[in-house]
Amino acid sequence: METVKINQLEIENVKRVKAVKIEPTANGLTVIGGRNSQGKTSVLDSIAWALGGDRYKPSQAQRDGSVLPPQLHVELSNGLIVERKGKNSDLKVIDPSGRKGGQQLLNQFVEQLALDLPKFMSASGKDKAQTLLQIIGVGDQLAKLEMDEQKLYQERLYIGRTADQKDKFAKEMESYDNVPKEPVSASELIRQQQDILARNGENQRKRERVSQYEYLVNTKTEEVVRLQQQLQIKQAELQQIQADLQIAKTSALDLHDESTEELERNITEIDELNRKVRANLDKEKAEEDARIYKNQYDALTVQINDIRQAKLDLLKGADLPLPGLSVQDGELIYQGFKWDNMSGSDQLKVATAIVRKLNPQCGFVLLDKLEQMDLQTMQEFGAWLESQGLQAIATRVSTGDECSIIIEDGTVVEQPAATDMQAPRWKAGEF
Numbered sequence: 001m002e003t004v005k006i007n008q009l010e011i012e013n014v015k016r017v018k019a020v021k022i023e024p025t026a027n028g029l030t031v032i033g034g035r036n037s038q039g040k041t042s043v044l045d046s047i048a049w050a051l052g053g054d055r056y057k058p059s060q061a062q063r064d065g066s067v068l069p070p071q072l073h074v075e076l077s078n079g080l081i082v083e084r085k086g087k088n089s090d091l092k093v094i095d096p097s098g099r100k101g102g103q104q105l106l107n108q109f110v111e112q113l114a115l116d117l118p119k120f121m122s123a124s125g126k127d128k129a130q131t132l133l134q135i136i137g138v139g140d141q142l143a144k145l146e147m148d149e150q151k152l153y154q155e156r157l158y159i160g161r162t163a164d165q166k167d168k169f170a171k172e173m174e175s176y177d178n179v180p181k182e183p184v185s186a187s188e189l190i191r192q193q194q195d196i197l198a199r200n201g202e203n204q205r206k207r208e209r210v211s212q213y214e215y216l217v218n219t220k221t222e223e224v225v226r227l228q229q230q231l232q233i234k235q236a237e238l239q240q241i242q243a244d245l246q247i248a249k250t251s252a253l254d255l256h257d258e259s260t261e262e263l264e265r266n267i268t269e270i271d272e273l274n275r276k277v278r279a280n281l282d283k284e285k286a287e288e289d290a291r292i293y294k295n296q297y298d299a300l301t302v303q304i305n306d307i308r309q310a311k312l313d314l315l316k317g318a319d320l321p322l323p324g325l326s327v328q329d330g331e332l333i334y335q336g337f338k339w340d341n342m343s344g345s346d347q348l349k350v351a352t353a354i355v356r357k358l359n360p361q362c363g364f365v366l367l368d369k370l371e372q373m374d375l376q377t378m379q380e381f382g383a384w385l386e387s388q389g390l391q392a393i394a395t396r397v398s399t400g401d402e403c404s405i406i407i408e409d410g411t412v413v414e415q416p417a418a419t420d421m422q423a424p425r426w427k428a429g430e431f
Contacts, residue, residue: 002078003363004109005391006047010073013066014049015042015058018410024364024393025404026077029382031370032395033403039410040395044366047393048115050074050082053091053103056115061089063410077363082106109361113354117365121351125331125339128354133327135357136319146330149307156300163293170286176276183274189267196258203255210252213245321357325350345377349384356390367394375402 010021016039024030032040048056050072061070072084079096093101113120120128133143220238266273320326324335331338334350342350352365370378385392396403405412 002361003389004080004361005077005363006074006393007077008073008075009043009047009050010071011043011046012071013063013068014046014061014070014072015039015063016410017042017046017063017407018066020407020410020412022393022405022412024391026391027389028386028391029378030391030393030404031378031398031402032393032405032407033398033400034407035399036397039407040397041368042410043407044368044393044395046070046072047074047366050084051106051110052112052115053106057089078109080105109359111355111359111362113358114362114365117351117355117367118369120355121347128332128339129327129330131358132321132325132332132354135321135354145307145310149304152300152304152307156297156304159293159297159300163290163297166286166290166293170283170290173279173283173286175280175283179273179276179280181277181280183277184266184270186267186270189263189270193260193263193267196260196263200257203252203257206248206252206255210245210248213241213248216241217245322350322353325353343377344373345381345384348373348381352385352390352392353388356388363389364391364393367392370394370396371398378402 005026006024007026008021008023010019011017012019016037018039020039020043022030022032022043032043034040045056045058049058049061051074063070069087070084070089072082072089074082076082080101081094083092083094084090085092091103093103093105095101095105120131123131217238220234220241223234322334326333332350334342334346337346339347339350348367355365356362373381381392399406407413
C-alpha cells in the first residue's frame with residue numbers, strides 16, 4: 001500500500017500568505033518559522049483546505065488587501081496534483097494519467113485528523129483511547145470487559161463496606177465468659193429444685209421414723225418395769241425394737257440434705273444469664289456475617305483480576321500502532337504514562353502513530369505551534385518521524401536555525417543553514 005506525502009506546495013493570497021513555495025522533506029520534520037502573525041499558520045490552513053475540502057476553508061480565505069483570489073497548488077507523492085483557484089476556488093484533482101478526480105479521490109488517502117492533529121491532542125483522555133480501540137478493532141470487546149469490571153467493582157465495594165461494618169459491629173458487641181452456649185430454661189431449674197425437695201422430704205420421713213422407734217423403746221421399757229410378768233415377751237420385743245432402731249440409725253447416719261440455694265439463685269438470675277447467652281450468640285452471628293462478606297469480597301477480587309487480565313491479553317493480541325502504547329481504565333497509556341504525564345515528544349508520537357493507523361495511506365501530518373516544544377524534544381520527535389518514514393509540516397514562533405524556512409509578511413525571506421538536528425531537503429521562494 002502506497003503512503004502518500006506532500007512533495008511540493010505553492011500558495012498565493014490565502015489569509016496572511018502572499019506567495020510561498022515549499023518542498024517539504026519527505027521523511028521527518030519540516031519547520032516553518034517566523035514571528036507571530038506572519039503567515040505560518042496560514043500555510044497549514046491552506047494545505048488543510050486544499051486536501052481536506054471546503055470544511056477547512058477559512059472564513060476569510062482571500063488575503064486582506066489582495067485583488068487576486070486564493071490559489072493553491074499541491075503535488076503529492078502518488079503523482080496527484082491538487083489545485084484550487086479562480087473566483088470560487090474550485091477544486092481540481094488530476095491523477096498521473098491525466099484524468100480528473102475530486103474530493104472523494106482525496107478522501108481515500110487524506111486522514112482528517114492529519115490535517116487537524118490538535119483536535120485529537122485536545123480531545124479527552126477517554127475519546128483518545130476510544131479512537132485507538134476502534135482503530136485496532138477491540139473497542140466493543142474492551143467496552144464489555146470494562147462494563148463487567150465496573151459492575152463487579154461496585155458490587156465488591158458494597159460487599160467490602162458491609163464486611164467492614166459487620167466486623168466493626170461484632171468487635172463493639174459485649175460478650176461474657178463462663179456462661180452456657182444456649183439460653184437456660186427456668187422450668188428445668190424448677191424441676192431440679194423439686195427433685196431435691198422430694199429427696200429431702202424422704203430424708204425427713206426417715207428421721208421421723210427414728211423418733212417413733214425411740215418413743216416405742218421408752219414405752220416398752222416402762223412396761224417392762226410395770227409388767228414383770230410380761231418381761232420375757234417384752235424383752236424379746238425390746239430386743240427386736242432395739243435392733244430395728246440400730247438399723248434405722250445406721251440408715252439415717254449418712255444422710256445429707258442437698259442445698260437448693262444455687263438453683264434458687266439461678267432461677268432469680270436467669271434473665272441476666274440468658275441476656276449474656278444471647279449477647280454471645282449475637283456476637284458469633286455478627287462475626288460469621290463478616291466472614292461471609294469477606295469471602296464474597298475475595299471472590300469478586302478474583303473475578304475483577306481475571307477481567308483485567310483478559311483486557312491486557314486482548315490488547316496484547318491487538319495490532320497497536322506504537323510499541324508501548326496501550327489502554328488502561330479508559331485512558332491512553334504510553335511507556336507506563338498517561339497522556340498528561342507524557343513528554344511533548346511522546347504525545348506527538350502517539351497522536352501521529354494513531355493518525356497513521358487510522359489511514360495507513362496518509363503519510364503526513366500538520367502541526368501548529370511547535371514553539372511549545374524545546375529543541376531537544378523537537379530533535380527526538382524529528383528522528384522518530386524519519387525512522388517511521390513519516391512527514392510532518394509544523395509551525396514554530398522562531399527564526400532560529402531549527403526552522404526549515406522563515407516566513408515574514410506572508411513570504412519566505414530566509415533559508416537557514418541545515419543544523420545537526422535536520423538536513424531538510426526543501427526549496428523556498430517567492431513567485
